Amino acid sequence: MNRLDKKFSELKIKGEKALVGFVAVGDPTLRDSLRLITAMCRAGLDILELGIPFSDPTADGPVIQRAAARALKEGTSLTRAMEMTKALRERTDIPIILFSYYNPIFAYGLESFYRDSLAAGADGVLIVDLPHEESRELTEYWEKANDFSLIRLVAPTTPKERMKHIAAHASGFLYLVSKTGVTGSGGLDAGDVRNHIVDLRSVTRLPICVGFGISTPEDAKILAPHADGIVIGSAFERTIEEHLSGPDLANRLAEQVKDFKEALKPEPLKHTQKQR
Amino acid sequence: MQKQQKNEKRWLMEPMPDKAGHFGPHGGRYVAETLMAALITLEEAYLKISREPAFRKELDLLLADYAGRPTPLYHARRLSEHLGGARIYLKREDLVHTGAHKINNTLGQGLLARWMGKKKIIAETGAGQHGVATATVAALFGMECRVFMGVEDIRRQAPNVHRMKLLGAEVVPVDSGTGTLKDAMNEAMRYWVGAVTDTHYVIGSVAGPHPYPLMVRDFQTVIGEEVRGQILESLGRLPDMLVACVGGGSNAMGLFYPFLDTPVELVGVEAAGTGIASGKHAATLCEGSLGVLHGSKSYVLQDRNGQIMEAHSISAGLDYPGVGPEHSFLKDSGRARYVSIDDDEAMEAFHALCRLEGIIPALESSHAVAFCLKEAPALPRDTVIVVNLSGRGDKDLGIVSDYEAGKGGAHR
Numbered sequence: 047m048n049r050l051d052k053k054f055s056e057l058k059i060k061g062e063k064a065l066v067g068f069v070a071v072g073d074p075t076l077r078d079s080l081r082l083i084t085a086m087c088r089a090g091l092d093i094l095e096l097g098i099p100f101s102d103p104t105a106d107g108p109v110i111q112r113a114a115a116r117a118l119k120e121g122t123s124l125t126r127a128m129e130m131t132k133a134l135r136e137r138t139d140i141p142i143i144l145f146s147y148y149n150p151i152f153a154y155g156l157e158s159f160y161r162d163s164l165a166a167g168a169d170g171v172l173i174v175d176l177p178h179e180e181s182r183e184l185t186e187y188w189e190k191a192n193d194f195s196l197i198r199l200v201a202p203t204t205p206k207e208r209m210k211h212i213a214a215h216a217s218g219f220l221y222l223v224s225k226t227g228v229t230g231s232g233g234l235d236a237g238d239v240r241n242h243i244v245d246l247r248s249v250t251r252l253p254i255c256v257g258f259g260i261s262t263p264e265d266a267k268i269l270a271p272h273a274d275g276i277v278i279g280s281a282f283e284r285t286i287e288e289h290l291s292g293p294d295l296a297n298r299l300a301e302q303v304k305d306f307k308e309a310l311k312p313e314p315l316k317h318t319q320k321q322r
Numbered sequence: 323m324q325k326q327q328k329n330e331k332r333w334l335m336e337p338m339p340d341k342a343g344h345f346g347p348h349g350g351r352y353v354a355e356t357l358m359a360a361l362i363t364l365e366e367a368y369l370k371i372s373r374e375p376a377f378r379k380e381l382d383l384l385l386a387d388y389a390g391r392p393t394p395l396y397h398a399r400r401l402s403e404h405l406g407g408a409r410i411y412l413k414r415e416d417l418v419h420t421g422a423h424k425i426n427n428t429l430g431q432g433l434l435a436r437w438m439g440k441k442k443i444i445a446e447t448g449a450g451q452h453g454v455a456t457a458t459v460a461a462l463f464g465m466e467c468r469v470f471m472g473v474e475d476i477r478r479q480a481p482n483v484h485r486m487k488l489l490g491a492e493v494v495p496v497d498s499g500t501g502t503l504k505d506a507m508n509e510a511m512r513y514w515v516g517a518v519t520d521t522h523y524v525i526g527s528v529a530g531p532h533p534y535p536l537m538v539r540d541f542q543t544v545i546g547e548e549v550r551g552q553i554l555e556s557l558g559r560l561p562d563m564l565v566a567c568v569g570g571g572s573n574a575m576g577l578f579y580p581f582l583d584t585p586v587e588l589v590g591v592e593a594a595g596t597g598i599a600s601g602k603h604a605a606t607l608c609e610g611s612l613g614v615l616h617g618s619k620s621y622v623l624q625d626r627n628g629q630i631m632e633a634h635s636i637s638a639g640l641d642y643p644g645v646g647p648e649h650s651f652l653k654d655s656g657r658a659r660y661v662s663i664d665d666d667e668a669m670e671a672f673h674a675l676c677r678l679e680g681i682i683p684a685l686e687s688s689h690a691v692a693f694c695l696k697e698a699p700a701l702p703r704d705t706v707i708v709v710n711l712s713g714r715g716d717k718d719l720g721i722v723s724d725y726e727a728g729k730g731g732a733h734r
Contacts, residue, residue, distance in 0.1 A: 101629040102504065102615060104511040105354040111498065123627040148352055149614045153628025175352045175614070179342055201356035203518060208359065226356050227516035 048192055049141040049169045050218040053092060054253045054274065063310040064219075064275030065090065066255050067303065068145060069282055070097035070113040071130050072122030074290045080133055082286070082296050087138040089300035090307045093255075094134070095172065095277065098127045098146035105147075105174045107230035109280040112287060124154045128166045135167030143197055143218075144171045148180075157187045163194065170195030170218050178212050192217070202226050202242055206249070213250035219275065220250055223258045230280030234259050236268045243272045263309035270310045278306055338648065343532020343618070346654060348647035351531040352614045353511075360518045364438075365533040371437045372430075372540065384429050385544065388462070389419045391426075393545075395552040395708070400678045401694075408698040408705035411561070413549050415573065415712045416683065422713030423545060423573045424455035428524055430541035432459035435522035442466040442521040446510040448475055448503030448569070449639035449686065450482025451713055452526030457491035459524075467491040470510040474501035475638045481717050500632050503569075503642045507616050527570025528646030531617030535646050542576025549708055550580050557706065563587040566710035567689040568607065568660065569640035571649045573712035578658060587659070590649060591689045593635035594662035602634035606645040607653050607660040620647040636665040636721060637685035639713075663692040669725055671695050672715065684713035685721065 057064055067086055072079050099114035099122055131142055151159050188194055195218030200209055203226055224239050239256060246254055256269055257277025266276045285302055289295045343349045351361060371377050385391040393414045402410045415423040435443055443465050447453030453469040460467030469486055473495050476483050486493050499505035514523045525534045553561050566574035568590040578588045595603035606621050613622035615630055623631040623643035633643040652658035668685055671692035675683050683691060690709050
């Protein structure tokens with residue numbers, strides 16, 4: 047069983063939800079990045095999304111845009127991200143998903159991307175601007191079906207028929223975009239998200255992780271009962287931005303991971319199951 | 323009249339792009355999933371509505387009565403004589419309402435948005451011509467309009483910012499990146515991701531995800547169709563060469579398209595900025611490589627890690643590191659030739675046209691004129707070149723006087 051499937055089945059047995067964390071490689075510096083991400087993994091992150099910065103991140107809000115800009119200034123590239131993945135793989139066993147836009151991957155070379163990602167110990171890739179219609183040229187190099195996942199996105203605007211199609215080609219988990227907007231934007235509507243999860247469940251048996259716009263443990267707590275995992279990105283990046291060179295940044299991030307993980311735990315009382 | 327109908331039929335049967343928006347390896351749709359449903363709906367609506375006779379009729383009427391089409395095809399005799407070679411004709415898109423070809427597309431998309439029931443439109447703009455043309459159409463149709471514009475462009479194209487505001491549009495300054503067209507487009511796409519349910523995004527070039535390259539080309543094809551009719555009427559034959567500037571490439575595509583199946587030579591002129599060797603240019607087709615930017619696969623200016631590079635041109639409308647996918651296809655297939663003209667050459671052409679013909683061209687269009695200055699003298703006198711004079715230069719007077727004052731290289 048691959049690391050992603052294994053992780054979700056372990057969590058299921060424990061009755062827990064996955065905390066998926068996004069961090070940009072090389073933010074605030076390449077050297078700090080390894081230390082910070084390692085601390086987050088050790089603090090209880092279940093799945094890591096390793097962000098490879100792109101110069102033109104059209105699906106990201108200001109927080110992740112600035113993170114990408116800092117990382118690029120550091121000279122972060124996909125090659126560096128592969129090295130980082132290898133280094134992290136020596137320190138942690140959690141699934142690592144490479145997260146980027148298509149152009150850096152396309153420029154790297156699609157075949158080498160697959161081989162190098164596997165060799166580095168990555169478990170999959172999520173490409174924000176690669177809809178399933180255009181993804182064949184990427185996955186045609188993937189020899190085995192099960193060792194590397196293309197994490198597919200479903201949006202609130204995705205019609206049911208299209209959802210079905212996306213789900214049919216997905217593996218690992220499905221990433222449900224919680225709202226129509228860029229990453230880190232506010233105005234989460236838990237009722238809407240719940241409805242989208244219900245729709246998506248009717249077309250897939252894969253785990254569903256929800257992300258974009260979940261900024262506080264309170265948001266996470268509200269959505270956790272309905273999803274299999276929650277993705278946090280901008281909230282971590284905001285912490286990095288606010289404490290760039292602070293000596294306790296690693297501790298702060300670790301504490302934040304623990305807070306989110308705590309929020310994902312089911313409450314002992316039954317009343318959380320009631321309609322809100 | 324019969325000819326026109328024949329052209330239209332050919333236009334409808336054209337197999338490029340394919341159903342998913344591909345021009346060979348170029349084009350397609352590379353966007354966030356949130357936008358996919360909207361793009362598919364837009365494509366379906368466009369294909370259906372644009373074929374409705376009532377829509378065509380309404381658009382044709384607006385193009386004629388409101389925008390002032392057809393625009394003249396003018397034989398630039400003094401310029402031709404001065405160069406002593408080929409005969410040069412200017413397609414006077416500078417004379418259309420709002421002063422550039424951009425209005426052809428914004429009327430089309432604005433009308434489409436109205437037929438689709440959208441009441442809000444957004445746009446990105448570089449030189450401000452597309453922003454003005456979008457703001458104009460928004461005023462005409464009573465729509466709410468937001469235009470995203472880089473802070474650098476707001477500074478260097480101030481008259482157009484004023485015009486957009488007068489027309490009731492909100493101009494949203496974009497200060498990320500270099501504050502130019504690429505950044506404006508990033509921000510417009512981000513905004514659209516959040517507003518996609520009730521807002522139509524009026525992309526101004528033959529770039530972006532499918533169906534934009536197809537749709538914008540179709541709306542701009544009126545330029546080439548008119549040229550074809552006009553030159554046949556005045557000379558009884560097709561021209562030998564068509565020349566147009568290429569940023570994203572909409573005026574060039576609109577001119578070239580009706581001639582693709584003819585032997586007419588097609589030349590796209592990119593901006594070489596302060597020179598290709600300086601690295602500060604916008605010659606995407608000449609110097610770029612295959613990549614994905616702003617929703618489609620095409621040539622882009624990028625580093626070896628796939629990061630998009632900054633473009634540079636004295637002309638804000640050409641200052642873009644990407645290009646429409648159909649141009650990339652035309653380059654690969656050899657059907658069109660792409661060359662580059664630097665800031666100084668464009669400025670020289672700007673002055674030549676002012677003095678010899680009494681026409682103040684946009685700096686974008688000056689690049690196309692500059693190509694003629696270079697090549698026409700060596701061509702036989704019976705060679706006929708049509709240059710798309712895509713816009714007028716009023717908006718550029720500030721840049722020109724800065725340049726004259728010796729600050730040509732310091733305008734960034």
